[in-house]
Amino acid sequence: MTAEHETHEMYDGTDALMAAITGEELPAETRADAAFMADHRRATADVALLREQLGIIGNALAEDARPQEEPAPVRAPRNWRPVRRFAFGSLAVAAVATVLAGMGWLVVQAGSGANEDSGSASGAKADTSARSPFSSPGYLACARLVAEGEVTDVEQLPGASEQDRITLHVTRSYKPEKAEKQLTLVIDEGALQKALHKGDRILVAVPQHAVTPDYVLVGEKSIAGERAGLGRALPESAGISCE
Template sequence: MTAEHEGRDGRTGADALMAAITGEPLPDEARTDAAFMNEHRAAVADVALLREQLEIVGRALGEPPTPAPAPEPEPVPVRGPSRVRRRAFGLAFGTLAVAAVASVVAGLGWLLLQAGDAGLSSGGSADQASSKQAEAGFGSPRYLACARLIAEGDVTAVLPVPGTGQERITLKVTRSYQPEKSEDEVAFLMEEAAVGKGEHILVGIPRRAAGPDFWAVGEQDIAPERDWITAALPEARKLTCP
């Protein structure tokens, strides 16, 4: 009895675990040992769970790596002071927004299928558009050559134009860039509350336009624009506006 008792007590959790791992059939003696069978059943459950986890890890390691997303193009830096403003009308803005959304929706599927080529093409198009905008934007030689008026001065009068949402601005010119010489006072239309009487402003008025499409208020905002203008003037003098 003593030897049999020692034999049963000598069974360990390691024996039950090994039997669960190897899957070998249990001898009859082991099947009559309740403690051993409890350990064996627990070991079988643990081994099954471990195998399931290993299969998940194996599948994950066997899958091709997910390609890293293409880096988003860096936004084109916008030149100009914070208070520089351009005149825009609500209808035009709304139409532009709708067109932009429609364009994005229409092109989304194509972009997903042509990610690589689209990235290169989009980057090239963005660079070209940015380049064209820079060539024709305020402060560029082309803008200076074709503008009706680019000048600094002090606002001496602001008169509302009834029913238009605009004001008639009278400017005492202190410095004219285009043309080289201008009238001492000039007048033009601007949107309401764009500038106030007594303010020092810089304006750019395109040819055949009634008012500026660009203006800056105050020396802090005007100074960097002045630098761009003076640097571009020599080249602008060589250009002929179409």
């Protein structure tokens, strides 16, 4: 573990994951740290996904709690409804426990994040949620740019070994519906699974109030697997306010 990595995980006493969970406002000096902010944006997306899952479970429990109409005289055995309700309630409790366990995992990671190397952090990010951020209405509601296209130029920023400046020829803009055909983006290496090259096809998402993407998919195969979920989630995101 390097001192530089410790700084990215814990900046001036502020932990990126705990800040995302509590929603506390970050100091200006902390916001100026690009690597820390990349960690913070990824943590915010993970927390948003967990909150969304809790909302789905809560709605399902509320639906089950509504008064049931009396069945017709000809009906299934009397013990059928209680058994069904018990089974559903058990599943719901198990689902809540699973989500809460995920929240507990996040809190544990917040306390021990400074002791993990960058490779472990990358693997944890991949396993944090079964759902992709691109399929999450909550995540998309807080994104200012979601677009795919072809990389036409890659340049490492002088004095910033962990950042690349790329030129993206946009072939499809999801949010906003219309975007410039040529975009210049600064990408943190922490958002990438592999280095970018000219000719790569990518799908990027940039959060509100951010200048760098926090999620980048590389390759047509990876992008194709996200288009259906993205197409479903994007209309739903229009009715969600971003806090």
